[in-house]
Amino acid sequence: MAVLIALVPMIAWGSIGLVSGKLGGDANQQTLGMTIGAFVFAIAVFFISGVTVSPWIFLVGFLSGAFWSAGQNGQFHAMKYMGISVGLPVSTGFQLILNTIAGAVFFGEWRGSRDYILGLSALALLIFGAYLTARKDDDSGVATSDGMLNFGRGIRAVIFSTIGFGAYTIVITWAHLDPLAIVLPQSCGMLIGASFFAFKKVKIDRFVARNILTGLLWGVGNICMLLTVRSIGLAIGFSLSQMGIIISTLGGIFLLGERKTKKEMVYVICGCLAIILGGVLLGVMKA
Numbered sequence: 001m002a003v004l005i006a007l008v009p010m011i012a013w014g015s016i017g018l019v020s021g022k023l024g025g026d027a028n029q030q031t032l033g034m035t036i037g038a039f040v041f042a043i044a045v046f047f048i049s050g051v052t053v054s055p056w057i058f059l060v061g062f063l064s065g066a067f068w069s070a071g072q073n074g075q076f077h078a079m080k081y082m083g084i085s086v087g088l089p090v091s092t093g094f095q096l097i098l099n100t101i102a103g104a105v106f107f108g109e110w111r112g113s114r115d116y117i118l119g120l121s122a123l124a125l126l127i128f129g130a131y132l133t134a135r136k137d138d139d140s141g142v143a144t145s146d147g148m149l150n151f152g153r154g155i156r157a158v159i160f161s162t163i164g165f166g167a168y169t170i171v172i173t174w175a176h177l178d179p180l181a182i183v184l185p186q187s188c189g190m191l192i193g194a195s196f197f198a199f200k201k202v203k204i205d206r207f208v209a210r211n212i213l214t215g216l217l218w219g220v221g222n223i224c225m226l227l228t229v230r231s232i233g234l235a236i237g238f239s240l241s242q243m244g245i246i247i248s249t250l251g252g253i254f255l256l257g258e259r260k261t262k263k264e265m266v267y268v269i270c271g272c273l274a275i276i277l278g279g280v281l282l283g284v285m286k287a
Helices: 002-023 027-049 055-082 084-106 112-134 142-146 151-175 179-198 206-210 212-232 234-254 262-286
Strands: none
Touching: 002 027, 002 212, 002 234, 027 055, 027 179, 027 206, 027 212, 055 084, 055 151, 055 179, 084 112, 084 151, 084 234, 112 234, 112 262, 151 179, 151 212, 151 234, 179 212, 206 212, 212 234, 234 262
């Protein structure tokens, strides 16, 4: 059951890019709309669950949300400087490495040689699959013009993003708090953090309002991911959530009409298979 719940973030988060692409707006409008939607979702969870939020829970949750907003902002900048085809898989790979190391080493979630062999093999497959799904056809000329616009600034943005996204999950895992109680203060930190980055850049308009829907999707995925991390650990729970790149990649091709060459489609299929195999290894490892 825990593994099935772990697949919900994959579906929800993997669909966000497709939904936001249909709804429109720039990166700041989409981020602000997403955080507003996440805040609305968190309020609903708070009243339905009837949890109690202590000052300590609020502090940890707020910090987690603020770290998330920093990570999201950094990822947008990484894609701007390096191109989506390079920035997104690099960012995903760095996040997988950091969260896996934190879960396996710092929190002691992996025990024995079997866990490390299966876990590291799954991690390698997920990172390699993420790279393949976004790889460009070298013969098409797209990679040289779009792949690395400013690699140095892009890597700095990726590092900033990885620290933010990593702290977003690590701080909650470290605190051992109820995921349902964390959601509302976390959304407060996200909203204030996103407002800080969007200050004087975005005004509330129809695109921000539309992207509230992506925040609801993110909220569903977030709460299931937090429940998963509490149940089966950070290393496995976070890694499974990143399998959503399959949905976003295939959806971009078949629903948003992104063009791919024959060679790129081979990369996509091989990448998706690698990600699926990595997910299966994580499931076997947990079983």
